[in-house]
Amino acid sequence: MKKPRIGLVNRREMKGYLFLLPWLVGFVCFFAVPLVQSVWYSMHDVKVTANGLKLSWAGWENYRYIFQSDTVFIEQLSGFFADAILRLAVILVFSLVIAMMLNQPIRGKGVFRTLFFLPIIVVSGPVLERLVSEGATTVPLIETYGVNGIIEAVLPPMMARPLSGLFSQLILVLWYCGVPILIYMTGLQKIDGTIYEASMIDGANGWISFWKITLPALRPMILINGVYTLVFLATTGLNEVMATINDRMFRTGEQGGGYGIASAMAWVYAICLGIALLALMLLTKERKARQVAIQKSREQVELERLHAQRARGMKRRGGKRHGR
Amino acid sequence: MKKLLSMAMAMLMLLALVPALAEESGLPPMTTENITLTVAHWGQAEAGEPEVIEALITQFEEAYPNINVEFVSIDQATWDQGLTNLASEGKLPDVFWVFNVPNAVANEWALDITYYMENDPDAKELYPAMVSASKIGGKNYSYPAVMFPHMMFMNVTLFEQYNVELPPVDWTWDDYFELADELSHPEEYNFGVSNPLYTDLFPAAYNGNQGKFGWDGEKYNFDEVWIEAVEKRAEVINNKICEWMTEEEKETVLGDPAAWPPGKGRSAMHIDWPWTQAMFKTTVPQETGCEFVFYPLPLGDGMGELALVDNGVISASTAYPREAWELAKWMSWGPMAALKRQETYRSLGYPVSRMPVVSTPEVWQDLVENAEEDTKPFFEGVMNRGVNFVPSNWPIAPGWGTLETYYNTNDIDGKILRGEISAADVAGELQAVADQAVTDHLATLLGE
Numbered sequence: 001m002k003k004p005r006i007g008l009v010n011r012r013e014m015k016g017y018l019f020l021l022p023w024l025v026g027f028v029c030f031f032a033v034p035l036v037q038s039v040w041y042s043m044h045d046v047k048v049t050a051n052g053l054k055l056s057w058a059g060w061e062n063y064r065y066i067f068q069s070d071t072v073f074i075e076q077l078s079g080f081f082a083d084a085i086l087r088l089a090v091i092l093v094f095s096l097v098i099a100m101m102l103n104q105p106i107r108g109k110g111v112f113r114t115l116f117f118l119p120i121i122v123v124s125g126p127v128l129e130r131l132v133s134e135g136a137t138t139v140p141l142i143e144t145y146g147v148n149g150i151i152e153a154v155l156p157p158m159m160a161r162p163l164s165g166l167f168s169q170l171i172l173v174l175w176y177c178g179v180p181i182l183i184y185m186t187g188l189q190k191i192d193g194t195i196y197e198a199s200m201i202d203g204a205n206g207w208i209s210f211w212k213i214t215l216p217a218l219r220p221m222i223l224i225n226g227v228y229t230l231v232f233l234a235t236t237g238l239n240e241v242m243a244t245i246n247d248r249m250f251r252t253g254e255q256g257g258g259y260g261i262a263s264a265m266a267w268v269y270a271i272c273l274g275i276a277l278l279a280l281m282l283l284t285k286e287r288k289a290r291q292v293a294i295q296k297s298r299e300q301v302e303l304e305r306l307h308a309q310r311a312r313g314m315k316r317r318g319g320k321r322h323g324r
Numbered sequence: 325m326k327k328l329l330s331m332a333m334a335m336l337m338l339l340a341l342v343p344a345l346a347e348e349s350g351l352p353p354m355t356t357e358n359i360t361l362t363v364a365h366w367g368q369a370e371a372g373e374p375e376v377i378e379a380l381i382t383q384f385e386e387a388y389p390n391i392n393v394e395f396v397s398i399d400q401a402t403w404d405q406g407l408t409n410l411a412s413e414g415k416l417p418d419v420f421w422v423f424n425v426p427n428a429v430a431n432e433w434a435l436d437i438t439y440y441m442e443n444d445p446d447a448k449e450l451y452p453a454m455v456s457a458s459k460i461g462g463k464n465y466s467y468p469a470v471m472f473p474h475m476m477f478m479n480v481t482l483f484e485q486y487n488v489e490l491p492p493v494d495w496t497w498d499d500y501f502e503l504a505d506e507l508s509h510p511e512e513y514n515f516g517v518s519n520p521l522y523t524d525l526f527p528a529a530y531n532g533n534q535g536k537f538g539w540d541g542e543k544y545n546f547d548e549v550w551i552e553a554v555e556k557r558a559e560v561i562n563n564k565i566c567e568w569m570t571e572e573e574k575e576t577v578l579g580d581p582a583a584w585p586p587g588k589g590r591s592a593m594h595i596d597w598p599w600t601q602a603m604f605k606t607t608v609p610q611e612t613g614c615e616f617v618f619y620p621l622p623l624g625d626g627m628g629e630l631a632l633v634d635n636g637v638i639s640a641s642t643a644y645p646r647e648a649w650e651l652a653k654w655m656s657w658g659p660m661a662a663l664k665r666q667e668t669y670r671s672l673g674y675p676v677s678r679m680p681v682v683s684t685p686e687v688w689q690d691l692v693e694n695a696e697e698d699t700k701p702f703f704e705g706v707m708n709r710g711v712n713f714v715p716s717n718w719p720i721a722p723g724w725g726t727l728e729t730y731y732n733t734n735d736i737d738g739k740i741l742r743g744e745i746s747a748a749d750v751a752g753e754l755q756a757v758a759d760q761a762v763t764d765h766l767a768t769l770l771g772e
Contacts, residue, residue, distance in 0.1 A: 048411045049432035050641035250404040252430040254725045254765045 038263040046259035047252070053259075062264035070256065073265055076240045077272060082162040084233050084276070087173050090166065091229050092222060095177040099184030100214070113185070120178030128172075132238060138169065176232060180225040187221035188214070203306040212299065223284040227277055234273050241269055350443040352646055356390055359644055361651050362417040364396040365469070366403060366634075372674040379668045380661055384654040391647060396420070407433070416639045418648040419655065425458070425466040425635050425720045429769050434465040434637035440649045441467070446658055449682035453533040453628060453714040458635070459541040460722055461770045466635040468715055469656035470665075470678035473631040474525065475702055476619040477586070477594040477604055481612075482507060482514055486592075493620060493705035497529060500593065500622040501556075507592035510564035513577045518567040518591035520560055523737070525595075526553035528714040529624025535717030536630065537727065537758065544727065544758035551747040558741045567591045589614035595621070597632065598677040605698065617698045620705030626712075633681065633715035659684040666690055675699075681713065722769060723761030730757050 042062055044055040066073055102113050148164040155163065166173065191214065199209050235242065245265045251257025363381075367373045381393045396417045398406035403423060408431075410416050416433060428434040441447050441455055441464045454468040483490055488506050491499050504516030527534035530549045538545025560566035567590055571581040578588050586594040587603070589612035596604075604616045621629050636656055638648045654661050662680035666687075669676045675696075680687045688707040695703045705711075718724050731737075736754070739745045 047431055048408050050411055050414075050416050050639050051432070052414060053412065054432070246405075250408050252427045254426070254723065254761070254768070 038266060041259050042263035042267050044260050046263075048259065058260060062260045063268070065256065065261060066264055066268060070261075073241070073244055073268075076244055077269065079161070080234070080239065080241050081272065081276065082158070083165055084230060086162050086166045087176075087233060088226060088229055090173055091176055091180060092225055094174060095180035095225065096184050096218070096222075098177065099181045099188060102181065103185055103188045113181075116181050117178040119175035126237075129237060132169075132172065138171065172238075176229065179228060179232075183221050183225050183228070184218065187218045191217045202303055203310045212302075219284060223281060226280045226284060230273070230276060230280065234269075245269065350445045351440065351649075354388060354391075354647055354650060355644065358390050358392070359647065360392040360394060361419065361642075361644060361648060362394045362396050363651060363655055364398050364407075364417040364420040365636075365655070366398070366400040366421055367678075368397065369400065372669050372672050375672055376665050376668045377655075379664055380655050383660065383664050384651060387654070388647075388650070391651070393651065414641065416641055418639050418642040418644065419636060419652045420639065421469060421634055421636045422466070423719060425637065426460060426722050426724075426765065426769055428637050429460055429465050432640055435640045435642065435645055435648075436463050436465060437467065437638055437649065438464045440646075444649070444653070446653060446682075449659055449684045450657065451681060451683055451713040453528070453535075453712050454633070454681050456533050457535055457539060457541045457717060458715055458720045460720070461766055462542075466637050466720065467652055467657055468681040469634045469636045469652075471631040471633045471681050471713060471715070472597045472599065472677065473629060473679055473706070473713060474521070474595055474621050475598060475601070476621055477591075477596055477600070478617050478619050479589060479592045479594070479614050480617055481589065481614040482592040485514075488592075490617070491619075493701045494709050495619075495622045497526075497622045497624050501560075504560065504565050504593065508563075508565040513569070513573070513585075513590055515567040515585070515591050516565045517560060517593045517595075518586045519595040520557045520566050521595055522553035522557050523550060525621065525630050526550070526556075526624065528626065528628030528630040528712075529621070530626045532626035532628045532712060533714060534626075534628070535714050535721070537717075537731075537754075539717035539721045539724075543762060544721075544723070544755070546751040546755040546758065551751055554737065554740050554747045557737070558743075561741060588612055598675075598679065601675060601677070601699070605696075618702045620702050620709065620711070623709060623711070627710065628712045628714045630716060631679075631681075631713045633719070634678075635715075635719055657681050659687050662687045663690060666694070670694055721762075722765035723758060723763075726761035726765070727754075727758050730754075730761075 041055070043058060043060070045058045045061075047054040098116060102109055102116065106112075147167055151164045151167070152160045154160075195213055196209055199213060204212065233239065237243075245262050248257035248265060249259055249262040365373075365377060368377070377395055381395065384393055385391065396410070398410075404427070407416065407420065407422070411431065411433060422428045422434070425434065447455070450468065455464065458464060458466055458468065478490060480490065486507055486509065488503060491503060500517075506516070508514070508516035524536045526549050527536065527538040527545065530552075531538065531540075531545070531547075534540045534545060534549075538547060538550055557566075561568045567585045569577070569585055569590075574583045574585070575581040578585065578590075585591060586596075587608050589608065601618060604618075609615060634656075636652055638645060638652060642648045657680075659680070659682050662682060662684070663686070665678065665680075666676050667690075676691065679691075685707070688703065692700065692703040692707055718728070731754070736745075736750060740747050740750075
C-alpha cells in the first residue's frame with residue numbers, strides 16, 4: 001500500500017500552520033475562554049465578591065448605560081478615532097520615507113536602522129509613561145511659537161483638538177514608526193532591482209518609479225502597517241479609552257462600573273476598531289480587474305509617451321554628433 | 325449521688341464562668357487552634373511604615389502565639405485592582421484597608437462588624453463619631469484605622485510683626501475670625517488665613533457628629549451651619565482676609581506664578597494636615613525666616629473636628645471573624661496598636677503623622693510627652709479639650725459620588741463666591757439631591 005503523498009502546496013500550507021501554531025495554542029489556552037466570558041459578562045451585572053463571582057442578568061442594560069448614561073466613554077471613543085486617523089497617516093508616510101532612505105546603499109546603515117528601531121523598545125515599557133509625564137515627548141518649539149493656539153483659533157474644535165494633540169505628541173508618534181519601518185524595508189528589499197533598471201531605460205525618473213513601481217509593490221505592506229499601527233494605537237497604555245475601561249472594571253455602585261460595564265465597553269471598542277480595520281482594508285485593497293486594466297492601459301500610454309520622448313532625444317543627440 | 329451532685333456543681337460553676345469570661349472581653353473567646361490570618365495595609369513606601377507593621381505583627385503574635393499573621397503586599401497605586409484580583413481568586417486578606425467603603429460593601433467584601441463595634445470594650449475608646457458617622461444603612465462595615473487630623477499652622481513671625489498675641493489652644497472659631505481680621509494686611513500681601521475649608525469643618529465643629537456637607541451616618545444636612553460655612557468662605561476671600569492670590573499677583577510679589585503663598589510665609593493661620601508639618605519645620609523657615617507652631621483647630625459649640633481617616637474592613641469570607649476583628653484592632657485602631665506605632669516611629673526618629681482614632685488618655689499623653697515644642701500645643705489641645713473627632717465621610721458615606729459631582733459640576737462654591745447665587749437659596753435643592761443620592765445608593769448597595 002502506498003503512503004499518501006503530501007503535495008507541494010499542502011506542504012507549504014502545513015509550514016504556514018506550523019508558524020501559526022504557537023499563536024493558536026496561546027489563543028486557545030489563554031484567550032478564547034476570556035473572550036467568550038467577556039461577551040457573557042457584558043450582559044450581566046458582575047460582582048467580584050469575597051466568595052467569588054456573582055452574576056445577575058442585565059441584558060442590553062450595560063450597553064444602554066454606555067450610550068445613554070456614561071459621561072465620558074463615547075466622547076473618548078470618538079476622540080480616539082479622530083486622533084488615530086491623523087496619527088496613522090503621519091506614521092505610515094514618515095516610516096515609508098525613512099525606510100526608503102535606510103534602504104539606500106549608505107555607510108553605517110545598520111547603525112541607522114538600529115537607531116530608528118530602538119524607540120519601539122522604550123515605548124513598549126512603563127518608561128514611556130514616565131517620559132510622557134516629564135514632557136519628554138513634546139516639541140517645546142510648538143508651544144513656544146503658539147502653534148496649538150493658531151490651530152485652535154483657525155480650525156473648529158472638532159478638527160483642532162486631534163491636530164493639536166498630534167503636534168503636542170509628535171515625537172511620541174514618530175517613535176511608533178520602528179516596526180512599520182522594518183516592514184516597509186522588507187517590502188522594499190523584495191522589489192526586483194531589474195524593474196527599476198528597465199523603467200530607467202524606458203526613461204522613468206525616481207518620482208515616476210516611486211509611483212509606478214515602489215508604491216504598488218508596497219501596497220500589502222501598507223495594509224500590514226496600517227493594521228499594526230491602528231491596533232498598536234488602540235492598545236497602548238497611554239490610550240484614554242483603554243484606561244477608562246480598565247478604571248471601570250474596578251468601580252462599583254454609584255460610580256458606574258464593574259466587570260459587566262467594562263466588558264460591554266471593551267466590546268463596543270472592539271467592534272468600532274473592527275469597522276476601522278475593515279475600512280482600512282477596503283482602502284488599500286487591490287483594484288478590480290477592470291480598474292487594473294484601465295490603469296495598465298494608462299501606464300502603457302505613459303510608457304509609449306516616454307518611449308517617443310526618448311526616441312526624439314536620441315535623434316537630437318545623434319544629429320548633433322553627426323554634425324560634429 | 326454525691327458524685328452526681330459534685331459534677332452538677334462543677335457544671336454550674338463552669339456555666340457561671342462562661343458569661344463572666346464573655347463579659348470581661350464582651351466578645352466570644354479567641355480560638356486556641358493554630359491558625360493563620362492575613363492582613364493588608366497601604367503606606368508601605370512611607371518611611372517607618374514597614375517597621376511599624378513588623379512591630380505590630382510581632383506584638384499581636386506575642387499576645388496570641390497560636391495565630392500566625394501574614395502581611396499581604398498590594399501595590400498602593402492599583403489597590404482596588406489588587407483587591408479585585410485577590411477576591412476573584414478567593415484570596416482576600418482577612419483584614420484589609422479600603423479607599424472606598426461603599427464599594428467594598430457593594431462587592432460584598434466587607435463583613436458587618438456592628439456586633440463587634442457594640443460589644444468590644446476597647447471600641448468604646450474610639451471617638452463616638454468615628455462609629456456613628458461611618459454607618460451604612462445603620463450598620464458598621466468598616467473600622468477607622470488611623471487618622472490625619474487637620475492642624476492650624478500658626479505663623480508666629482506674622483503674629484509678632486503685627487503685635488498680635490497667639491491664642492490659647494482652647495480657642496474658638498470666633499477667635500479665629502477675629503484674629504484673621506487683625507492679621508490681614510492685603511496691601512502687604514500678608515493674609516490672616518488660608519485654605520478656608522469651612523464647609524468641611526463647620527458641621528463637625530457646630531453640629532458635633534457630622535462630616536462634610538453634614539453627613540451624620542444617615543443623611544447629609546445642608547442646614548444653617550453649611551450656609552454659614554459657605555458664606556464665611558466667600559466673605560474671607562472677597563475681603564482679602566484669606567489668601568487667594570492670582571497668578572499675576574504671585575508672579576509680581578513672589579516671583580513665580582505657581583508659588584504657594586502659605587509656604588512663602590504669607591498666611592498667619594493656615595489649615596493643613598500632619599504630613600505637611602515637616603516642610604514647615606525645615607524648608608519654609610529656611611526660605612522665609614518665618615517661625616511656625618502647630619495648633620489644633622478652633623472649637624465650635626458641637627466640639628467636633630473633622631479628620632481624614634483611613635478605613636479598614638474585615639473580609640466577608642474570613643473563616644475567623646472574631647480573630648480577624650482582634651487582629652484589626654491590634655494592627656491599627658486599638659490603643660495598644662497606637663502606642664506601638666508611636667514608639668516605633670520615635671525609635672526610628674520619624675514624626676508621627678498617622679494619629680490614633682481612640683481618645684485613650686495614655687495614648688495622647690504619650691504623644692504630648694514626646695512632642696517637639698512646636699507641636700506640643702496641638703497635642704495638648706487635642707488631649708485637654710475633649711474633642712470628638714469626626715471621620716472624613718467621602719470614603720464612607722453613600723451617595724457621596726453623586727452629590728460631589730453635582731456640587732462641583734454646578735460650581736456651587738464658585739457661584740456663591742461670585743455672588744451669583746445665595747447659599748440659602750440653593751440649600752434646599754442640594755438637600756433634595758443629597759437625599760435622593762443616598763436613597764439610590766443604598767438601594768443598590770443593600771437592596772433597600
